[in-house]
Amino acid sequence: MTTTMLAPPVRRSAGDDIRALPTVLRSEWIKLSSLRSSRAMLGLTTVVGGFTSWAVATLVTDEVMTVSRDATYSTVLTAVFAAVMGVLIFTSEAQHGTLTTSLTARPARWMIALAKALMAAGVGLVLGAVGLGASIAAAKLSGMAPGDSSTLPATVLWSLLFTSLAAVLGLGVGMVARNSSAAISGLLVWWLVVESLLDLFLPVRVSRFRPCLSGNVLLGIESEFATPESIAVAFGRGQAALVFGSYTAAALVAGTVLLYRRDTN
Amino acid sequence: MITVRGLTKHYGKRVAVDDLTFDVAPGRVTGFVGPNGAGKSTTMRMMVGLTRSDRGEVSYRGVTYEDLRTPARIVGAVLDARCMHPGRTARQHLRATAVLSGITTNRVPAVLAEVGLETAADQRAGGFSLGMRQRLALAGALLGEPTVLLLDEPSNGLDPDGIRWLRNHLSGFASQGGTVLVSSHLISELALFADDLVVIGAGKLIAAESVAAITAANETKVVVASPQLAELRLLLEARGLPAEPTDGRLLVRDTSAAVVSQLAFDHGIRLTELTEATRSLEDSLLEMTRASAEFASS
Numbered sequence: 001m002t003t004t005m006l007a008p009p010v011r012r013s014a015g016d017d018i019r020a021l022p023t024v025l026r027s028e029w030i031k032l033s034s035l036r037s038s039r040a041m042l043g044l045t046t047v048v049g050g051f052t053s054w055a056v057a058t059l060v061t062d063e064v065m066t067v068s069r070d071a072t073y074s075t076v077l078t079a080v081f082a083a084v085m086g087v088l089i090f091t092s093e094a095q096h097g098t099l100t101t102s103l104t105a106r107p108a109r110w111m112i113a114l115a116k117a118l119m120a121a122g123v124g125l126v127l128g129a130v131g132l133g134a135s136i137a138a139a140k141l142s143g144m145a146p147g148d149s150s151t152l153p154a155t156v157l158w159s160l161l162f163t164s165l166a167a168v169l170g171l172g173v174g175m176v177a178r179n180s181s182a183a184i185s186g187l188l189v190w191w192l193v194v195e196s197l198l199d200l201f202l203p204v205r206v207s208r209f210r211p212c213l214s215g216n217v218l219l220g221i222e223s224e225f226a227t228p229e230s231i232a233v234a235f236g237r238g239q240a241a242l243v244f245g246s247y248t249a250a251a252l253v254a255g256t257v258l259l260y261r262r263d264t265n
Numbered sequence: 266m267i268t269v270r271g272l273t274k275h276y277g278k279r280v281a282v283d284d285l286t287f288d289v290a291p292g293r294v295t296g297f298v299g300p301n302g303a304g305k306s307t308t309m310r311m312m313v314g315l316t317r318s319d320r321g322e323v324s325y326r327g328v329t330y331e332d333l334r335t336p337a338r339i340v341g342a343v344l345d346a347r348c349m350h351p352g353r354t355a356r357q358h359l360r361a362t363a364v365l366s367g368i369t370t371n372r373v374p375a376v377l378a379e380v381g382l383e384t385a386a387d388q389r390a391g392g393f394s395l396g397m398r399q400r401l402a403l404a405g406a407l408l409g410e411p412t413v414l415l416l417d418e419p420s421n422g423l424d425p426d427g428i429r430w431l432r433n434h435l436s437g438f439a440s441q442g443g444t445v446l447v448s449s450h451l452i453s454e455l456a457l458f459a460d461d462l463v464v465i466g467a468g469k470l471i472a473a474e475s476v477a478a479i480t481a482a483n484e485t486k487v488v489v490a491s492p493q494l495a496e497l498r499l500l501l502e503a504r505g506l507p508a509e510p511t512d513g514r515l516l517v518r519d520t521s522a523a524v525v526s527q528l529a530f531d532h533g534i535r536l537t538e539l540t541e542a543t544r545s546l547e548d549s550l551l552e553m554t555r556a557s558a559e560f561a562s563s
Contacts, residue, residue: 008326012334020367027365034357035350097348098358101405104313104342105366107331263316 017108024106024115031098032089032119045081045127049074049134057142066147067139068155071132072219075159078131079166079215082124083187086170089116089123090255091180100264113175113256117168124167128160155220158237162218162244169211169248175255178262204230211247214240266291267312267413267444272321274307274468281307283468285321289446289461291412294439296459296476297448300554304468305448306344309417312446313342325413337366341406342415346399346422351391355382355401358390362405376404381430395422403431414438416447420454432458452547466554479549487525490514490538497534504528514538 032038052074056065093099102112140146170187177183195212207213208230216223217240223230235243267289274282282304289295299305310316312323314330322329325339333339349358359373377383380400385393390401399422406414414435420428436458439445446463449455455462462479464472472479490513491497498515501508506524508515517525522541529536 009328009339010334011328011332016334023364023367027361030357030361030364031350031353034354034361035352037352092350096350097345098350100315100344100348101362102365103315104340105337105362107314107333107336263310 012108017111020106020108020111021115024111025118027102028089028115028119031093032123035092037088038085041081041085042127042130045078045131046134048077048081049131050138052077053135053138053144054142057139057144064145066145067136068147068149068152069220070139070144071135071152072155072159072221074131074135075128075163075219076216076221078127079124079163080188080191081131082127082163082167083170083173084184085123085127086120086167086172087174087177087180087183087187089120089171090174091178091183094174094178095180103264109259110256113252113259116171117252120167120171121164124164125160127167128163131163132156132159151220158218158220158241161241162215165241165244165248166215169244169251172248172251172253172255176251176258199225204233208233208235209243211244214244214247218244266326267446268322268324268327269308269312270322270324272308272311272323273319274304274311274316275319280468282311282318285465285468285470287463287470287473289444289463291444292439292442293460294435294445294447294458295461295463296452296455297446297463297465298450298452298455298550298554299448299465299471302467303465303554305465306417307468308465309342309344309415309446309448312415313340313344315344335367335409337362337368337409337411339409339411340413340415341409341411343399343402343406343419344415344417346395346402349390349398349401352389354387354389355393355404356386358401359404359408363408366409368408372408372410376407379407380404381427396424396427399423400427412442413444414446416445418449419447420449420451428454452550456547462550464550464553471553485519485521486542487517487520487522488514488538488540488542489517489525489529489536491529491534491536493534496532497529500528500532500534501525 053070056070056073093102103109106112170183173187174180174183177186191212195210198210199207204227213223214235217235218237220237269285269287272282272285273280285304285308297305297309307316311318312330313336325333330336330340353361355377356373359376360370363370363372374383374386377386380403382397382400382404385397390398393401399419403419406416420431423431432454435445435447439460447455447459456476459476461475462472463470489497494510494513494515498508498510501515501517506517506520508517522539526536526539
């Protein structure tokens with residue numbers, strides 16, 4: 001390095017940002033794979049998937065459970081884990097200050113958001129696959145009847161879509177909240193409390209747009225509180241995917257806008 | 266070369282940085298000083314795009330930070346030594362940073378060795394002392410072999426050996442044509458290796474001068490004691506050097522010990538004390554910023 005280096009630095013172009021996507025993704029992978037918590041979550045998903053199936057096979061005696069139907073129950077919990085991972089992909093960076101390193105390395109913040117979204121989707125996909133695999137294996141080992149296996153591929157695909165979208169939704173919520181506790185507790189409160197309250201007060205034509213209800217539709221889980229009216233207007237899996245995907249997209253867009261607008265300290 | 270023009274930042278009604286304009290020249294170490302709350306950290310964050318300015322611009326040889334294709338190869342910034350995940354090792358942290366910045370991971374062992382962390386490379390950052398975190402942050406800034414270094418309080422937590430290493434590293438970096446802007450509260454430390462100073466207070470520029478210019482403006486005082494004090498005083502005043510009696514001695518301003526001792530010798534006056542004192546750079550800067558200090562001890 002000498003004082004003769006006086007040429008101005010090369011300016012960034014939009015093409016540079018797009019070409020940088022693989023390296024940004026690789027960096028996100030290094031960040032994710034270097035933490036023990038990531039491996040812990042993978043292990044937890046496996047254990048919960050297997051345990052849930054075993055518990056259903058062992059304890060549910062008042063109806064006939066099949067492997068294809070049982071696999072969806074653990075996926076609800078897997079989706080929660082995926083959403084939590086999505087939250088942590090952003091909030092752990094924000095809370096530990098490594099977000100400043102990311103944003104100084106790549107001033108194109110949309111690139112950071114896109115890479116994190118793709119990584120979150122991948123995480124959701126992997127968790128979904130691991131959870132389903134553990135669940136199906138445990139169900140078979142528990143002697144559960146296979147049931148109509150022709151529906152299993154569709155169930156698996158919709159479940160994986162659900163867990164992927166759940167992870168990206170978690171990322172979006174994390175980008176808005178910027179705090180792990182706030183984001184995770186917000187998601188859980190919405191799922192466990194708010195949606196149930198909304199179901200009491202909203203007309204069925206509006207209530208069918210609830211995100212967690214859409215998730216259940218994706219998994220083929222029928223609500224025990226369904227009425228003939230709600231069943232008549234219920235969305236199919238494709239429509240439910242669009243509804244849930246819309247919430248995911250909205251959260252991600254809101255998070256990206258805030259990523260640009262907020263100062264990073 | 267860093268060019269700062271009209272940089273301004275408001276937080277609500279509070280003006281954190283007010284129309285700041287200065288240059289940071291290459292080949293020199295520029296100290297960035299000011300009291301707590303003066304706006305130093307806010308300015309440095311705006312210089313790397315972490316905080317959006319309300320007005321003004323910062324450019325690196327004519328290009329703003331956001332427009333740099335590979336910022337890490339131009340600017341290495343250390344703004345907060347705590348910016349690392351405690352669950353990641355030093356090596357993993359630097360690998361992730363290198364890859365994100367488009368820098369080969371072969372640089373990781375090199376920068377770890379450069380900052381003296383090669384033996385701690387595979388330890389988790391959560392177990393690092395503040396000094397080790399500071400060194401790791403420096404390593405991250407050096408990954409891209411930048412031509413500009415921005416450092417906010419880099420010597421925090423460093424032991425004396427580390428401070429000396431940092432001082433020598435920054436001086437060497439500047440001597441090879443690099444641009445260095447370092448903020449520090451350790452003015453006495455800055456005085457040892459800074460060439461220029463940018464002084465701010467309450468978000469405003471107070472001074473942007475060389476250290477030599479600031480210290481040259483400082484007054485020199487001589488304190489002298491003698492059994493023939495009255496006679497010495499008359500001689501000094503005849504020479505046009507007013508002497509103030511103080512505690513049984515004379516305080517003579519704007520002169521040197523050599524002048525006073527020569528005068529005494531020429532007239533056979535015995536001296537029992539002769540002390541020359543120059544106002545320190547720290548005193549000069551504290552006086553410059555006193556009016557704008559947000560928090561000051563009594």
